[in-house]
Amino acid sequence: MPPSSQPLRVAVVGASHWHLDLYLPTLLELPDVELAGVSDRDEKVAKGLGERLDCPWSVSDEQLYDDVRPDFVLALGSHAEMVGEAEHLLDRGIPFAMEKPCGTDAEQVRRLASRAEAQGAFAAVPFVWRQSELLGVMRERFTDDEIDYLSFRWIAGTPQRYLDSGCGWMLDPARSGGGCTINLSVHMFDLARVLFGPEVDVAGAVMSNAAHGLPIEDHSLVSLRSGVRTFHVETGYLLPGPHSTFDMRFSIVARDHYLIATGPDDVEVIRADGAREHVRAHTTNVPHYPVFVRDVLRRVREGERPLASLTDMAAVMDLVQDAYALAGPLPAGIGNSAEEGSP
Template identity: 75%
Template structure:
């Protein structure tokens, strides 16, 4: 097959650097254009990459005719971006959460499914080394309880990276629940299957006093199995630095993940297996990029789609309701 022409829209999103290096290193991929509502950002990036650029997504798509689009940008703008791509029948991957409320995302998912569109979402823990380690040692059905604490840097990292809109719930949809916890909410659906429900939720903004929550604790339940998801914008640190501890109780195993690479698995006989594997989301975006482009080329469905995003957003919205926050 020939070179795949890829465009990036909403390029000012702070996650761009999780995708771009892989796009640039693949020999059968060419980044043909970038766009952003901020013309300065689009222009500087386009000049650096030596490709077309625009402050209009429509104009960029019309002039570059890409084979695939990576869609980023403000959460509030994502439904419009997805509509443009669906109208033009361009396969795409869109950053979560693909909108600011569950209704928006469900409408997009229903349309994409009805039209047979390739619409991927980077729920990268589905392709993670951590999940591989778990499944090599016990079945999903063996898992009884999970507790994931994943605390990221302070909200200053969003303003510092030019994405201050993340702190406006009208533009972002919320704080750490919709931005961080959603990964684990999707993982609960993967591990537990349906149905998954929100059993309890507590949220607060007391650490920084902003309009979005900076701390979130959500308990998910499927039958008698539970998943505690704790996230926050609390650690004085830059992007991709975390305070984390993941614990998983399976039928005869207990797994503990701490830091970025350290995993212990306690086996049925009490023996402890020490592993060095990537535990967080950041190292798995290159895996996602390679896989999603291969699938788009081959006509295979993505690992996670807008339908999965809509199901996760239903749970996110219910968590907000239980946490006393109205999000649509």
């Protein structure tokens, strides 16, 4: 790491990922951070970003590392590319944060996690609900072991948004690993492990591609269990609208409280005596990426471990794998025809 008086040089690889805009504004506004360069396999994307941001660019991650010698890397890209990206970073000993799911199957991510642990590498994963205001509201009112039941319904926009943002690979299971379960539900699977502890398993799973007829699931309902406690996770690509718009309802039952979130910034708290209050708190993932960026860069500067790591991602991917196995294969050729231009 550079001396604390010097900017932290951060590179971004796989920059065509649609989540780039969740990270980039914070990277650009931090006074102690310098955007060292960007890369993407798509030359048009890499060149366009490099010229717009006035920084070096490349179509090769490794060439970018040779050219700019970053102190830290934000690794994005398609899910199928992430294993190779992580291996290059581990080879070079560069601290990094990698978008979930860090691979397309559990075995890949377990292998990466084992290597990162053995090397003592800094390998963070943005499970941003760990830093969410919703979790703060919960913990101000009850302890984790008082929680009995959670039900999270989190429905995002249709698959067309991935085509519109140049990320059509999300609709190809060979490159994405699956649909809304591996992309959205993973956040809740991790939250279950945070709240319940590591002994979480998949009790049941139902998935469908009925809405769009694509080879990935567009709706997923998974029940997680830890002893007698349960967490039901429903996600989907069903809501007409752009990125970062959701149909959501989160319900949390604890010993003396019932919490309901039905929008992006409001939590209703119902106490055992029936009294109700409304608390302003961000409840979705989007507002918490700036929090993640600031925290992860502070941690790498100060030599702390990531809040969530590849080891946590591997444990979540085990749950993802179990959910897919219980749900079984998707039927082919049903529902509406795939959106124009999809794989």
